[in-house]
Amino acid sequence: MAQTIDPKDLGKYRKSAPSKSSSQKNATQSKGLAKEYLQGGYFDQSEHLKREYIVEYPQQIANQLAYDKFQQMSAAGLRRFFTKVRFLERKLEAKGDFAAVVPELLALIPYVHNAKTRKVVPQLFQQFIEQNVNAAVQSEHAFREGFLKHFEYVVAFFPKSR
Numbered sequence: 001m002a003q004t005i006d007p008k009d010l011g012k013y014r015k016s017a018p019s020k021s022s023s024q025k026n027a028t029q030s031k032g033l034a035k036e037y038l039q040g041g042y043f044d045q046s047e048h049l050k051r052e053y054i055v056e057y058p059q060q061i062a063n064q065l066a067y068d069k070f071q072q073m074s075a076a077g078l079r080r081f082f083t084k085v086r087f088l089e090r091k092l093e094a095k096g097d098f099a100a101v102v103p104e105l106l107a108l109i110p111y112v113h114n115a116k117t118r119k120v121v122p123q124l125f126q127q128f129i130e131q132n133v134n135a136a137v138q139s140e141h142a143f144r145e146g147f148l149k150h151f152e153y154v155v156a157f158f159p160k161s162r
Contacts, residue, residue, distance in 0.1 A: 033127055038135050042146030049149055058153035064124055066159050071122040075158055081129065082155050084108065089148055098140040108133050
């Protein structure tokens with residue numbers, strides 16, 4: 001005789017879904033940039049890059065971009081924007097005039113908006129670029145030692161395989 005199973009007990013017999021790593025869980029649970037992100041700028045009193053822009057924020061941002069369950073960002077897409085920022089650094093070195101580079105730095109905002117519209121980048125990345133560009137145009141130091149370094153660390157934390 002076959003054993004009957006009460007529908008209330010069905011959950012007992014299901015296999016649980018594979019668990020995600022802790023970094024993946026954190027990335028999908030905390031969405032967006034922290035409220036205090038870039039509020040006090042990139043630098044401490046000594047004009048050194050704050051620790052959170054070297055370790056904490058880059059790791060959180062990279063994981064959110066890589067593991068967002070609605071729209072993941074590709075490593076190629078991330079590197080494409082990073083390459084544009086590196087190009088602006090080289091242009092600044094060649095010209096020696098930060099004011100001449102600012103319009104091209106600001107142009108990243110419409111580029112990222114277009115990429116978001118085409119669903120190539122997620123909302124988080126658009127926010128990341130917009131907030132960082134607005135902070136970076138304040139000075140050459142903010143661009144080179146703040147935004148560029150911070151972006152480099154996001155790329156470094158971005159998982160190579162998912």
